[in-house]
Amino acid sequence: MTRGPATPLPSPKARRRLREAASLTQTQLAERVGVAPGTVRAWESGRTTPRGRKREAYAKLLKTLAEEEESAARQAARTPQPAPPPKTEPTGDRASAPEACPGAEAEPEPEPVAMPMREPAPESQPRSTREPVPEPRPAPAPLTPAQAFDALYEFSAPALVRQTFLLTGRREQARESVERAFQTAWERWPEVARDRDPVGWVRATAYEYALSPWQRFRPRHRHPEPPPADPGDRTLLNTLLRLPPRHRRTLVLYDGVGLDLPETAAETEASTPAAAHRLLRAREAVAGRLPALADPQVLHRRLAELASNERLGAARPPTVRRGGERRARFRTRAAIAFTVALIGTTALTVRTAPTHYEPPVSPGQAVRGVPPRVAPGSLSDEELELRQKLRDQLQDGPERLSPQLE
Template sequence: MTNSHANPLPSPTEDRRSGTPASLTRDQAIDEADHPLTPAQAFDALYAFCAPALVRQAYLLTGRHERARESVEQAFQLAWQRWPEVARDRDPAGWVRATAYDCALSPWHRFRRRGRTPDLPSDPADRALQRALMLLPPSYRRTLVLYDGVGLDLPETAAETEASTPAAANRLMHAREALAARLPELSEPAELHRRLVRLASTERLGAGEPEGVRTTGERRTRFWTRSAIAFTATIIGATTLTLRTAPTHYLPPVSPGHAVQGVPVQGMLGPLAPQAPKPRAELRKEAAGGPERLAPELE
């Protein structure tokens, strides 16, 4: 299966061998080689080149303006945090696109209170297409947007969706059949591509400034780093306190007391009988307070 779209959905196109945007001329490439960009400048250039198209693609995936912008900004914040890895990647635009798609289709969005209602376009035909797209499973929707919207070929689509080529082809065919069942006029791939481009282009979606994205990403990184340090310090402090206060040997528990039945009552001592002082007086008269004792004598 080949993709022969002549006008793909606005998307960053890059030279796969060098990672240089195809829009750069030879003189610009030579100038960049002589004067290398700083990491911030390279990031800003990548953001300006990719972000507008990625926001429109994320809108096709989510049907929500705010979530599309948030997904793209979050993807670029992750790219800035891992910029050495992204800068050395063969396809930096593809790295950011895959991350933005993951953020847009994250299952955690279902727990959000805001943005549950899709932002429907004003045109009835576009509204019907968006509703049909939202009824597709996320994996089918992603495959359809990449192949029929962005214009990637089938192996690239399979690689970006982390699926085998036959699995990606199966998802694409099922997605097309589901759309054609609801909208028969989209049975032709060329018409489907044209309608996807129109749906993404009619919505006025913009991305934030690259400097703001970098600043937000750095602030978020500092926050999570400090939180991790504070959490680690708390764990260490609690462990130290436990080691200092915990007993060093086993102390058997004291069994609770309970009443014993059947024991006779202890007798009480009463006053002496009248004849008792006489024997005691006789004993006190003896020499050592008792009867005579045998003592050894030297012969």
């Protein structure tokens, strides 16, 4: 069975322009289509594309907005322009001339000749009726990389810390993960600044750092942090921490952050069916321990409350940037020191290594009972033992005569 062609959609910029021309927010447009606000944000940024019934509803709504915009433009074009003010006849001698000479025959006035009308120059108008010319506003100065980074950090860091707390259950680890993610983003700022979703880039990096397996080997991980004060929050947090890391991350992204299923699958580096399976398994596990959270809307609200009840602060943007720069300098100096040590070791090896190969002398073998001749070189262990024995023990035989003077 073949599928029909997908409903055409305008470009992401045109989608956003149509929504803004209709004075609609992303939340209002999401309610009319029946999706989450984050889904509309992803559609307008071009990160994802709607499919199925949502695509048809979205395309129909955009078509309606475009028709309303065209009708408004035609209505504005049909509106008549205000007519110019009538000219007043001059009052002078010519106006009073017929009254001064009543007996004179009035000469027929010549017919007016149609002349092309020209708008009067601004100088010909009196200063009192001249409209003030608005001064051109200076264009806003572009943001520096540091200012753009600080704006992104202040906008998204607090929410990312709360989301990461739902993944780890540790406040300090959540703050550290978000700071490390932003430091990595500052190191790769040209790449992050051109990304279609900088917040998603930082969020994925923070989640990867927070759920890294080596976190359990840190000394701080051995000391548990105080749980939430509310018993309901404590039960929900324990339920989340019992989920596998992949299921927990999928649940937080979909039901906590509000991403669409394709976006959740892309951020977790999984296929859409795999992400849907993880989401269902995670919901079943949560509903098994907390039956009141079987409804996704109630689960979304409880996750938001759990994250908001914890007072999780974030460091200031300049502090994060300076910390990232210090780490970058340390790694650079460590790489330079390692390179210098490697070069010195290589030079020493080249200096002291032999320049040619000397094969070892093979041991001699007895031929027909004749012992082999001792070749020059180091003595074996048996030969050393024999030499020591000859030196220590006195052999039988005449003693050596030494000449003496009489």
